[in-house]
Amino acid sequence: MASSILASARAEPAPSRARRTRALAAGGAVFVALLIVAALAAPVIAPADPIRQSLRGRLSAPTLSGADGRSHLLGTDHLGRDVLSRVIYGARVSLLVGFAAVIVGGLVGATLGLVAGFRGGWTDSMIMTLADAQLAFPFILLAIGIIAVLGPSFHTLIVVIGLSGWVTYARVLRSQVLVLRSREFVDAIHALGGSVARVIARHVLPNVLSSLVVIATLELARAIVLEATLSFLGLGVQPPTPSWGGMVHEGREYLDSAWWISTAPGIVLMLTSIVVSRTGDWLRDLLDPTLRGE
């Protein structure tokens, strides 16, 4: 008893710390809002066409009056394209692939988890063995193999990244179904002619909603980084479409003379990843501390 009181007393955050957490959360929210606005309104906000090349304006350092008479706040790349505009358009790719992959992974994972939970028996063992096997392997290696072979298209990218993250959703839904199946009221619903869909909608989903929100947020961060990594390896979004990972790759050769080509998209990517995954951690502590072990 004494030790638990002690522990909870120590875990109490100091007021200054709470204030800083709030400030950080607010900063993160502003960053995410800016990113979403940038992605949605890219054609309006971007100062230049992201794929328009300019031979005279190549490798220009960040400047207000470039050789081509335009301002380039983040400089230009080896083909004279405006880096700021490309970073803004890159937000579209990252968020689109990220959200779509989360939806794909969530749908597949939720379906398999529900099926495993309700069917039980062989179906359950097979699905869960598959989950274990997938976790027992660094997925990026398989992703690289699959994308290299199927060809790097938007659809392949979304499906592969999405499928890489189905396991956590499946586990959470399955265990919730198992918990509910052991309760008598579920039998009662069946006896009264209630459908499985009704059990899912009224009893399973409300119970796991907060867990799903936490998982989806953490998965979003992972999906964005995985897309950037694959694009960096040349297996993701193909040029000339601007993507952050691809831009870091393009700037790799000019790191010594034109550092801004790689660093500008890289820093935005890093910030995005940190902000989104911190939001996920924060939501987890707030909504569902039991997920901590995952």
Next chain:
Amino acid sequence: MRGLLPFLASRLLRAAIALWLVSTVVFVVMRLSGDPVPLLLPPYAPQSEFARVRAELGLDRPLPVQYAVFLGSVVHGDFGQSIHFRQPAIRVVVGYLPATFELGLAAFALALIVALPIGIVSAVKRNSAVDQATMALALVGQSAPTFFIGILLILIVSLKLGLLPTSGREGWQSLVLPALTLGAFTMASIARLTRSSVLEVLRADYIRTARAKGVSDAVVVAKHTLKNAAVPIVTITGLQFGTLLGGAVVTETVFAWPGIGRLAIQSIYNRDYPVVQCTVFISAVLFIVINFCVDLIYGLLDPRVRSS
């Protein structure tokens, strides 16, 4: 030792299923792709040449037969001839393995050497400036993309400060930056985990007893805390070692490190299927074997794990 055998058997079965799944996916994916034969022959080679090479590679047989042949030869470590290197794929991959091992071990050692002291100091000096700074850095290390950490290190340490080489594998100097890049995530994870396990133990009653007896802080930490905090650290550390293999692909590409990760990417561009298959499979075997050993050690250390 009760329960150890079933535990062992279930882990072995799981490892075997994982290997079979990986090899099947590798096979399906590789066969879905385009025909490698046009890459092997000059553009205007006669039709008979195409047929001859296709038969030589076994590509003219029905898919189930190809699959059976593939599984059979995988068991014997035979992945066919590398199209690019013109020698057995397994020999090519084995030739690139030492560089990857070297990088992985260096990254792992560096991560442990840096992360353990940091984690312990952070826990003991909880909420101090040191704690807050290192834990903030650890959070960055855990969520920053590996390839960008590498690019930043090259830019700052190699190009601006001129301290270490940007790429290649010559001498220990060229190993430092790749090891730091590959180890960053592991380092951050181990530091955070060490901090939380040490904190956990520091709250335990027996530590308060030791303190009450008048044992000095240094002895409490060294003798009573670390031993008890070690079990979760050992487990996660072992699992992290397997994860390093996945990160090696990116790190080796960034630093032009001649290991199997870079070999895999280059073989994809060359459409050198046997080498890609072999690399993915060998990495899978390594990963699964390492995880199996970690499970086993954990099962020996902590009997409660066996029943789960």
